[in-house]
Amino acid sequence: MGHAHSGKTTFIAALLHAAKMTPTQGRVSDGTAVTAYDEEEIARGATMQNAVAFAEWQGVKINLVDTPGFHMFSHEARAALLPVESAVVLVNAQNGVEAVTERVWKYAEEANIPRIVVVNQMDHPKAGGGGGLSALIDDLVDRWGRNCVPVQLPISDSQGFHGVVDLVTMEAYDYTPGGDGRGRMTKEIPANLAAEAKARHEALVELVAEGKDELMEEFFEKGTIPEDHLIAALHEAIREDRIFPVLFSSGLANIALDHLLDFIKVYAPAPIERVPFTVRAPAAVAANAGSDAESTGDAALSLRKVADSEPAALVVFKTMTDPFSGRITFFKVVSGVIKTDATVENYTRRGQERLSHLSIMQGRKAVEVQELHAGDLGAVAKLRETLTGDTLGAKGAEIQVDLFPLPEPAMTYAIEPKSRADEDKLAPAIHKLMEEDLLIKFFRDPMTNEFLIAGAGQPHIEAIVSRLKKRYHAEVTLKAPKVPYRETIRSKAEAQGRHKKQTGGHGQFGDCKIRMEPLPRGGGFEFGNEVFGGAVPRNFIPAIEKGIVESAARGYLAGFPVVDFKAVVYDGSYHDVDSNEMSFKMAGRLAFRKAMESAKPCLLEPVMKVEIEAPDEFAGALMGDLNGRRGRVAGMESKGRTTVINAQVPMAEMLTYGSILTSMTQGKGSYRMEMDHYDIVPQLVAEKILANAKRPVEEEEE
Numbered sequence: 001m002g003h004a005h006s007g008k009t010t011f012i013a014a015l016l017h018a019a020k021m022t023p024t025q026g027r028v029s030d031g032t033a034v035t036a037y038d039e040e041e042i043a044r045g046a047t048m049q050n051a052v053a054f055a056e057w058q059g060v061k062i063n064l065v066d067t068p069g070f071h072m073f074s075h076e077a078r079a080a081l082l083p084v085e086s087a088v089v090l091v092n093a094q095n096g097v098e099a100v101t102e103r104v105w106k107y108a109e110e111a112n113i114p115r116i117v118v119v120n121q122m123d124h125p126k127a128g129g130g131g132g133l134s135a136l137i138d139d140l141v142d143r144w145g146r147n148c149v150p151v152q153l154p155i156s157d158s159q160g161f162h163g164v165v166d167l168v169t170m171e172a173y174d175y176t177p178g179g180d181g182r183g184r185m186t187k188e189i190p191a192n193l194a195a196e197a198k199a200r201h202e203a204l205v206e207l208v209a210e211g212k213d214e215l216m217e218e219f220f221e222k223g224t225i226p227e228d229h230l231i232a233a234l235h236e237a238i239r240e241d242r243i244f245p246v247l248f249s250s251g252l253a254n255i256a257l258d259h260l261l262d263f264i265k266v267y268a269p270a271p272i273e274r275v276p277f278t279v280r281a282p283a284a285v286a287a288n289a290g291s292d293a294e295s296t297g298d299a300a301l302s303l304r305k306v307a308d309s310e311p312a313a314l315v316v317f318k319t320m321t322d323p324f325s326g327r328i329t330f331f332k333v334v335s336g337v338i339k340t341d342a343t344v345e346n347y348t349r350r351g352q353e354r355l356s357h358l359s360i361m362q363g364r365k366a367v368e369v370q371e372l373h374a375g376d377l378g379a380v381a382k383l384r385e386t387l388t389g390d391t392l393g394a395k396g397a398e399i400q401v402d403l404f405p406l407p408e409p410a411m412t413y414a415i416e417p418k419s420r421a422d423e424d425k426l427a428p429a430i431h432k433l434m435e436e437d438l439l440i441k442f443f444r445d446p447m448t449n450e451f452l453i454a455g456a457g458q459p460h461i462e463a464i465v466s467r468l469k470k471r472y473h474a475e476v477t478l479k480a481p482k483v484p485y486r487e488t489i490r491s492k493a494e495a496q497g498r499h500k501k502q503t504g505g506h507g508q509f510g511d512c513k514i515r516m517e518p519l520p521r522g523g524g525f526e527f528g529n530e531v532f533g534g535a536v537p538r539n540f541i542p543a544i545e546k547g548i549v550e551s552a553a554r555g556y557l558a559g560f561p562v563v564d565f566k567a568v569v570y571d572g573s574y575h576d577v578d579s580n581e582m583s584f585k586m587a588g589r590l591a592f593r594k595a596m597e598s599a600k601p602c603l604l605e606p607v608m609k610v611e612i613e614a615p616d617e618f619a620g621a622l623m624g625d626l627n628g629r630r631g632r633v634a635g636m637e638s639k640g641r642t643t644v645i646n647a648q649v650p651m652a653e654m655l656t657y658g659s660i661l662t663s664m665t666q667g668k669g670s671y672r673m674e675m676d677h678y679d680i681v682p683q684l685v686a687e688k689i690l691a692n693a694k695r696p697v698e699e700e701e702e
């Protein structure tokens, strides 16, 4: 995990090459990196969806999940925390901790996922930024606590970055830049690093010992801890989130990656060491499965041990859809052993699924396997109805796993098919894309009748449109969605509606007097009847209401529905022969329109609740910009070096905010928004809207 361009995809390509999983090192620039296979991602040079790979390193299988670093896909990076046991947090050596680095750290912290910090791109001439590497390490400690501790020292000199010192074993590793990632161990720590290495080694030993009484005693007695004790204790401290080790690497030049594989092998927690998966299961089921259950209301919270000896169960963490190979389902084996061709129950949907061609994924390539064990990641194609978040497994061993919450989509467009043929393809194609991308929303706006597509931001929606075209041959155009304005009244008004017509024999007659008054925002519509003494017969009252409701729906000022008012009929008259429902409906409409004339009608607009997050240095500019958008800032809060602004801004001013924010913050800002309330449009703005809108034509008397 890490900020955009910290080098995650390159880093995984380098790890895979160092482990001899690939004959050459894949590159993002030419589309050969194993975890960058999606054509949209290759075109954009950025990861947008999680991708899975694996390395075998000295008898250990290491599963790798590449995640996006672009701020608008942070939810996807967060979703990758479900199937893993630890997070490697890449920090760009040049820029230090950035907005998304902070964010993914927080996500991992909330999920209790151990973190290994890797300062990457150490080969870069500007590595260390302005303040040098020790300033960078101090900054990590500042942000994430003194438990962030280097377990390596980089060897950097006039030749650039070419090795690391292991501060546990006090051995040095030297690399040829551009090599295959295999280091040459030299026992000798460079003379200029010897003193610092010694000091940092001692600091590390002390920190590791701190967590354990018996180690503390040993430390005080001997002044140090034997290496094997130190390794075991560091492993435990990392697993328990007590220590966040800091390492150094260059993915691009493949320096120190074999050492990283070693580190992961020795120190990163294996799945079976995981604090058991917390799953929800009916108490009876949990008891049968031999797990510890603790009753919490109707569903029991239970812990499923990640062990082969438990019943087989898995959770789906990703779905890929492809017009050619169909659906590919990525899952984590939570417990037990999953065998190819097994039939399992989908606990979420209650169907059965057959797991044919059980595989492990190396990027987009499936490698078939016979079975998968507890804790491993696998994939299977062509399941019938299983989707992301579903749990499956042996009958009677039910588990449920909650996905991480998704943010609301930040950008919405009206989407229109280009042709009739495109129209037929559109909905099924979008629904396919929605299977693999849970953030996409597609719906018809009941207020404007437009089809809307919502996503994380401009680049996300552009990628969706491109996928629709390339994968499903459905072409669309995007437009800014219509703003669902409303109309309302600001004062009380009374009016009479009298409908009278004499055509030939049968006449029409309806007459009512109504009073209208404003309701509070969100009050909708209320209707009252205060007619005394049968001035209007009871059975005609609903017709009057219907007339008012119909007319209100058509709008008065500019064709937007009139809301938040109460209408009361208090008088009227009728004719024995000529009065009927139609006539009273007309009277209701006439009364409504007449009352509107003196009720001070005005426009209402939707106002959004907006939360904007960006590095501190952009806060001033963002506040100024919000002012220009008629925004009202409700609060501003500093979190580390990030400022969070809470504001209320009219929807009409936020239609393209995603791209504006990106350009204002160099892509480092992000925002969320949701509909909050309707508010009166200020006069000057309203005049412009009214000038462009069609005033509904006066109704003809029928």
Ligand SMILES: Nc1nc2c(ncn2[C@@H]2O[C@H](COP(=O)(O)OP(=O)(O)OP(=O)(O)O)[C@@H](O)[C@H]2O)c(=O)[nH]1
Residues within 6 Å of the ligand: 002, 003, 004, 005, 006, 007, 008, 009, 010, 011, 028, 029, 045, 046, 047, 048, 067, 068, 069, 070, 120, 121, 122, 123, 124, 249, 250, 251, 252, 253
């Ligand atoms: N000098 C140097 N450049 C690197 C290194 N790793 C990656 N890069 C370059 O940085 C750019 C981004 O690399 P990626 O691997 O795509 O970065 P990422 O973190 O996967 O980016 P996102 O997927 O957008 O979050 C590319 O141009 C890489 O060539 C490195 O170790 N050193």
Ligand SMILES: [Mg+2]
Residues within 6 Å of the ligand: 008, 009, 010, 046, 047, 066, 067, 068, 069
């Ligand atoms: Mg990437």
